Amino acid sequence: MVGMSRAPDPRPTLKDVARLAGTSIKTVSRVVNHEGTVSRELTDRANEAISTLGYRRDDRARRLRSGTMATDSIGLIVINLGDPFFAAAAEGVESVASERGVVLVTASSRASPDRLDAIVESLVSRRIDGLIVVEVGGDIDSLERETSRGTPVVFLDLMPSRPVGDVVLSDHRAAAVTAVVHLLAGGHRRIGFLGLDLSIYSMSERYRGYEQALAGAGIDLDPRLIALDLFEQAAASAAVDRMLDLADPPSALFAAYGSATIGAIRSLQAHNAHQTVALVSSDDIEAGDLLSPGLTTTPQDPFELGRSAARFLFRRLDGYDGPFETHRIELELTERGSGEIRPDARWG
Numbered sequence: 001m002v003g004m005s006r007a008p009d010p011r012p013t014l015k016d017v018a019r020l021a022g023t024s025i026k027t028v029s030r031v032v033n034h035e036g037t038v039s040r041e042l043t044d045r046a047n048e049a050i051s052t053l054g055y056r057r058d059d060r061a062r063r064l065r066s067g068t069m070a071t072d073s074i075g076l077i078v079i080n081l082g083d084p085f086f087a088a089a090a091e092g093v094e095s096v097a098s099e100r101g102v103v104l105v106t107a108s109s110r111a112s113p114d115r116l117d118a119i120v121e122s123l124v125s126r127r128i129d130g131l132i133v134v135e136v137g138g139d140i141d142s143l144e145r146e147t148s149r150g151t152p153v154v155f156l157d158l159m160p161s162r163p164v165g166d167v168v169l170s171d172h173r174a175a176a177v178t179a180v181v182h183l184l185a186g187g188h189r190r191i192g193f194l195g196l197d198l199s200i201y202s203m204s205e206r207y208r209g210y211e212q213a214l215a216g217a218g219i220d221l222d223p224r225l226i227a228l229d230l231f232e233q234a235a236a237s238a239a240v241d242r243m244l245d246l247a248d249p250p251s252a253l254f255a256a257y258g259s260a261t262i263g264a265i266r267s268l269q270a271h272n273a274h275q276t277v278a279l280v281s282s283d284d285i286e287a288g289d290l291l292s293p294g295l296t297t298t299p300q301d302p303f304e305l306g307r308s309a310a311r312f313l314f315r316r317l318d319g320y321d322g323p324f325e326t327h328r329i330e331l332e333l334t335e336r337g338s339g340e341i342r343p344d345a346r347w348g
Helices: 014-021 025-032 040-053 059-066 084-099 113-125 141-148 172-185 201-216 233-244 258-270 302-317
Strands: 073-078 103-108 130-134 153-156 166-170 191-194 252-255 278-281 326-329
Touching (some): 014 025, 014 040, 073 113, 084 103, 084 130, 084 258, 084 302, 103 113, 130 141, 130 302, 153 302, 166 172, 166 201, 166 302, 172 191, 172 201, 191 201, 191 233, 191 258, 233 258, 302 326
Parallel strands (some): 073 103, 073 130, 130 153
16 A cells, blocks of 8 residues: 555564475474584475575574573773774684674773773673673773673783683783893883883783893883873874983883884984884884884784684683683794884984
């Protein structure tokens, strides 16, 4: 009738598929669920009927009947999605999730404990199947509470204060020692540190590596050469601007964070100091090898870290209930030029 919408065609059911295929509902169910106990002939007939009718399995109804309440979704919590490292880690997690037909829900904590708690509560209220947490900062009470309720959690680039989940991380302290010792070996004695909040595990480890390397060389820390909480590239640029304006500026910088590295590069270029002040980054950045000089770094592989974390999570979701494991990855220095600038090339 004019002015009335046509009711949608009813969604085809297993019964419809079985009727068209000329077989039982139980047989069709086995084909749909890939149980592998159906003959080739019946499987072909069922699949042909499925294709003809456009049948799709109703996973929500199946879960409700089974009582599992799984949602085929996992959560990922990072500090800052705008940072290249976290973005690449998210892509690694998503690559594994998509292989499993699972949706990834991502949120940014910005290292705020209150925001972390709110995100965890929000994701769990949506009945996500598991969580991957990348350097959230603060305590893990809300995460521990959820693991005790059966939600598996994997910590990526974060060592939790209590063993409540599997851990995948890089050896940040050793990598920082390597980076700063490399600068020291090149003759540098005034080395700036650019980082985030030290409540963040990887940042704390990198800072301790910086301290350790300087102490080993008999060099006292200079608070003017240490800049933290640089969550934005602009903040890192401003911090380097201040350091370069000192009467005794640094001859080298150790950037312990991807966005801080980009901010430092912009400041050095603005001061025409990018070829006279050495720079080593803990994280690689896109096109870092194309800079002049190229960026010296102790590169992680955030994409592969994300994939590894996702594999640990899905192993738990598949039923593994063994002891929590820590997978630690060693990092090596990649020399490209920026970290090999000597102090006698200092600008000014």
